[in-house]
Amino acid sequence: MPPDETIPLNGPQRLHFEVILASLEEAVSDVEQIALGSAHDGRRLKRMENDLPPRFWERAAPHVASLRAHAAMLTSVLGLKGLESSANRTVRAVLTAQAVQIEDSLSSHLRGYGPVDPDVPARLDPALLAIKDDLDAMRALLHAPAGAVSGGAPA
Numbered sequence: 001m002p003p004d005e006t007i008p009l010n011g012p013q014r015l016h017f018e019v020i021l022a023s024l025e026e027a028v029s030d031v032e033q034i035a036l037g038s039a040h041d042g043r044r045l046k047r048m049e050n051d052l053p054p055r056f057w058e059r060a061a062p063h064v065a066s067l068r069a070h071a072a073m074l075t076s077v078l079g080l081k082g083l084e085s086s087a088n089r090t091v092r093a094v095l096t097a098q099a100v101q102i103e104d105s106l107s108s109h110l111r112g113y114g115p116v117d118p119d120v121p122a123r124l125d126p127a128l129l130a131i132k133d134d135l136d137a138m139r140a141l142l143h144a145p146a147g148a149v150s151g152g153a154p155a
Contacts, residue, residue, distance in 0.1 A: 006079045018080050021071050028067050035060060088142050099135040102128050 009017070034048065035057040075082070103109075106128055107121040 005077065007077050009078055014078065014080060017074065017078050018083050021074060021080065022083050024067065024071055028064055028071075031060070032057075032064055092139055092142050095135050095139045099132050099139070102132045102135065 035052060037050065074080075107116055107125050110116045110120065
């Protein structure tokens with residue numbers, strides 16, 4: 001199909017393809033980062049073993065380029081505008097989810113995993129509460145007036 005001919009879709013159909021193609025775009029980017037080793041960020045508790053076959057990226061790169069080209073073509077012919085997401089809402093959701101997980105890990109909640117040593121509350125809970133305080137403080141930063149906080153990492 002010539003790129004100037006659009007495929008007519010209704011709103012829900014268009015949204016479906018925006019979600020599907022955005023997911024594809026993200027997955028392809030993740031594969032690329034993993035294959036190139038740029039997904040390793042110094043984490044201590046979750047590391048990725050590089051067990052990809054030899055020359056995987058060299059052989060996969062043309063397919064990645066093809067996937068991106070197909071997605072770009074479909075984006076054009078379907079008249080997709082792309083999905084907008086709020087950095088504020090996304091960061092708030094991530095921080096809130098982590099705070100809930102930390103709260104659910106306090107010593108008083110560990111009984112479901114078996115008997116809790118009497119030393120655990122005094123030694124574990126302060127560290128968990130400090131983590132939760134940092135998460136809450138970061139969430140509070142999201143309420144700053146627009147334009148008061150610049151995006152990105154601190155200099």
